[in-house]
Amino acid sequence: MFKIFTGFHLVEQMHKLGQSNRLNPGLLKKKSIGLIFVAIIFLVLWFLPTESFGMDGLTRIQQRIIAIFVYATLMWVMELVPAWATSVSIMVLLLLFASDSGIRWICNPEIVGQLLSHKQVMASFADPVIMLFIGGFVLAIATTKTGLDVHLARVLLTPFGKKSENILLGFMLVTALFSMFISNTATTAMMLTFLAPVFKQLPEAGKGRIAMALSVPIAANLGGMGTPIGTPPNTIALKYLNDPEGLNMGLGFGQWMLFMVPLVILLILIAWTLLIKIFPFSQKTIELKIEGEMKRGRTTVLVIVTLIVTILLWMMDNVTGINPNTVALIPFAVFAMAGIITKYDLEEINWSVIWMVAGGFALGYAMNGSGLASLVVRAIPFGDFSPILIVILSGLLCYGLSNLISHSATAALLMPILVVVCTAMGDKLSDVGGTSTLLIGVAIASSSAMILPISTPPNALAYATNLIQQKDMIKMGIIVGVISVVLGYAVLFAAGSLNII
Numbered sequence: 001m002f003k004i005f006t007g008f009h010l011v012e013q014m015h016k017l018g019q020s021n022r023l024n025p026g027l028l029k030k031k032s033i034g035l036i037f038v039a040i041i042f043l044v045l046w047f048l049p050t051e052s053f054g055m056d057g058l059t060r061i062q063q064r065i066i067a068i069f070v071y072a073t074l075m076w077v078m079e080l081v082p083a084w085a086t087s088v089s090i091m092v093l094l095l096l097f098a099s100d101s102g103i104r105w106i107c108n109p110e111i112v113g114q115l116l117s118h119k120q121v122m123a124s125f126a127d128p129v130i131m132l133f134i135g136g137f138v139l140a141i142a143t144t145k146t147g148l149d150v151h152l153a154r155v156l157l158t159p160f161g162k163k164s165e166n167i168l169l170g171f172m173l174v175t176a177l178f179s180m181f182i183s184n185t186a187t188t189a190m191m192l193t194f195l196a197p198v199f200k201q202l203p204e205a206g207k208g209r210i211a212m213a214l215s216v217p218i219a220a221n222l223g224g225m226g227t228p229i230g231t232p233p234n235t236i237a238l239k240y241l242n243d244p245e246g247l248n249m250g251l252g253f254g255q256w257m258l259f260m261v262p263l264v265i266l267l268i269l270i271a272w273t274l275l276i277k278i279f280p281f282s283q284k285t286i287e288l289k290i291e292g293e294m295k296r297g298r299t300t301v302l303v304i305v306t307l308i309v310t311i312l313l314w315m316m317d318n319v320t321g322i323n324p325n326t327v328a329l330i331p332f333a334v335f336a337m338a339g340i341i342t343k344y345d346l347e348e349i350n351w352s353v354i355w356m357v358a359g360g361f362a363l364g365y366a367m368n369g370s371g372l373a374s375l376v377v378r379a380i381p382f383g384d385f386s387p388i389l390i391v392i393l394s395g396l397l398c399y400g401l402s403n404l405i406s407h408s409a410t411a412a413l414l415m416p417i418l419v420v421v422c423t424a425m426g427d428k429l430s431d432v433g434g435t436s437t438l439l440i441g442v443a444i445a446s447s448s449a450m451i452l453p454i455s456t457p458p459n460a461l462a463y464a465t466n467l468i469q470q471k472d473m474i475k476m477g478i479i480v481g482v483i484s485v486v487l488g489y490a491v492l493f494a495a496g497s498l499n500i501i
Contacts, residue, residue: 034080042071055379059113061098062372068093072363076409077401083409084352087359094121094366116369124362128325129239130354135328136229137349139310140182142303142335145345149178151294153194164208164281167288169272171195172215176223176268180230180261181311183350184220188458191216192465194290199467206282211275213467214476217458218271221450222484225443226264227314228256228324232357233411233443238324239361240415241439246368247422249435251501253324254315259495263488271480278476302338306331353408360412364419373420382424387432390425391441391489394418398442399485402449403477407456414442433496437489440501444488451477 045067050058053066068090075086094116096102100109101118109115143149153174160170171191178187195212202208224231228238238256241249294300313320313327335341367373382390394414401410422435429435449455451474453463459477462468495501 031080034078038071038074038078038080041074042067045070055375057375059370060111061107061113061115062370062375064098064112065094065366065370065372068098068366069363072359073413076413077405079405082352083406084355084359086409087356087362087412090359091121091124091362094362098366098370114370116366120365120369121362124365125354125358127239127358127361128323129235129361130358131325132229132235132238132328133232133354133357134349135310135330135332136181137183138332138335138341139307140186141345141348142331142340143182143307144186145340146300146303147292147294148300148303148307149182149190150290150292153178153190154290157288157290162285162287164202164284164286165276167198167286168211168215168275168281169269171212172219172268172272173265175216175219176226176264179220179223180226180264184224184231185457185461187223188216188220188461191220192461197289198286199465201286202281202283207279208281208283209467210472211279211281213462213465214279214472215272215275217450217456217462218275218476218480219268220458221447221456222264222267222271222480225267225447225488226257226261228253229328231443231447232353232408233446234440236357236360236408236411236415237439237443240364240419241436246419247435249501251436252318253327254317255501257315259491259500263491267480267484267487270483271476274476274479279472299338299340302334303340306334356406356408357412360408360415363412364416367416367420373416373423376420377424380424382421383426383428385421385425387425387428390421391432391438394421394438395441395445395485395489398445399449399481402446403451403455407446407449411442411446415439418442430496433493434501436501437492437496440492441489444492445485448481448484448488449477450481 046064048063050060050063053063071093072086072090075081075089076083095118097106099107099116099118099121102115106112107115140149143152156174156177157167157170160166171194175187175191178190192213195216198212199209202212225234228234234256238251241247241251310327310331313322313330314324317324317327332341398410398414401413418438422429422438429438432438450459453460453470453473455477459473463470463473492501
């Protein structure tokens with residue numbers, strides 16, 4: 001993916017570095033040992049007597065799903081293979097050993113208990129939320145092919161003038177805006193490319209370069225919070241919040257933006273203030289030049305009109321009655337019929353992210369479809385737990401994991417568990433703003449995790465510029481991340497208490 005995006009060379013370098021690291025002999029040995037460890041744990045859980053789990057009525061199918069869930073957890077946390085590969089293996093394990101299309105002598109319902117529907121497992125890849133991902137990718141591809149993204153960046157940055165600190169703020173706000181609708185990775189690559197001539201103007205001895213280089217990943221990570229399509233954890237949260245067979249909260253695209261966009265703006269202003277205080281500019285003015293032109297013609301006009309209509313329909317979903325997933329297919333249909341998007345452009349869609357998310361959805365269905373979630377609710381007295389404690393622990397766990405592993409994997413892992421917790425706690429969660437505080441809080445905590453170069457692709461891209469030392473990234477990552485999590489949960493509590501969500 002990203003071949004058509006401005007700054008693709010940066011993404012390509014990052015991927016090549018990751019590939020070379022994976023082929024390191026020492027790392028391969030560690031991964032082999034890790035795979036053996038995971039296999040042993042998986043087999044032990046698979047073959048233990050059901051009575052060992054302490055849950056009355058646990059069936060063999062439910063036990064297998066527990067083993068698969070632990071397998072998924074270990075594989076995602078240890079990153080022994082790419083996250084999307086783990087997700088594919090989850091779906092295959094569920095289909096072969098826990099579904100009505102599984103191996104006949106292993107999946108006899110009279111012996112092992114209620115089986116999963118193989119159609120439902122496979123439908124995880126065609127979940128309506130997946131259409132939301134695809135729609136976002138298609139919009140990004142169309143704006144890039146027409147040069148609209150470069151033109152927007154130039155127009156939006158012009159009002160910030162030539163003062164160094166103002167240009168820094170401009171880059172952060174524009175990056176955050178793009179990250180609400182375009183992949184954080186693509187946005188970061190593009191904005192870092194625009195910054196290349198700026199870096200040359202700033203003195204090497206000054207700290208302005210560090211501020212500029214750090215501003216882009218920080219803004220990209222924070223900006224992704226603004227919309228349900230801004231980052232995969234948001235979309236995963238929306239799926240579980242709106243699931244008709246689950247929480248069924250009916251949270252709209254516009255509702256999300258109503259409380260999250262102001263939060264993003266506030267966080268960007270705080271991060272900007274911190275950057276200019278910690279890494280002050282020694283050069284007070286900068287000549288900003290952004291190369292590239294927007295294509296003129298009917299194609300660009302059609303992309304602009306479609307983009308505006310799509311965003312308006314997303315924001316007014318509670319008025320029109322058209323859900324965001326359906327709206328996401330409108331630009332796909334328009335651009336395909338007009339020839340703006342071709343079959344070759346479909347290769348630019350980040351299918352690895354889609355497979356990653358689909359595997360998480362399949363795992364969530366398995367827990368609910370097998371009755372395991374209900375069994376856990378009855379077996380563990382979540383209703384007696386402190387809602388504040390649950391919020392704090394889930395936020396800390398998500399923030400900690402997301403600094404070390406894929407944000408999508410963290411969300412896919414925690415969301416199904418938290419849905420079970422929410423169901424069991426019921427009205428007690430109203431003390432902390434409701435169910436949305438718990439699930440959207442995980443999405444916020446994921447986006448706030450930006451301590452290390454490996455924490456997010458935007459961090460890795462910025463670190464690859466060689467303008468940032470790891471200690472600088474850790475310092476800003478901790479400060480901004482903690483502020484983001486605290487303010488994020490405060491906004492969710494307020495929105496829940498005021499019945500905005």
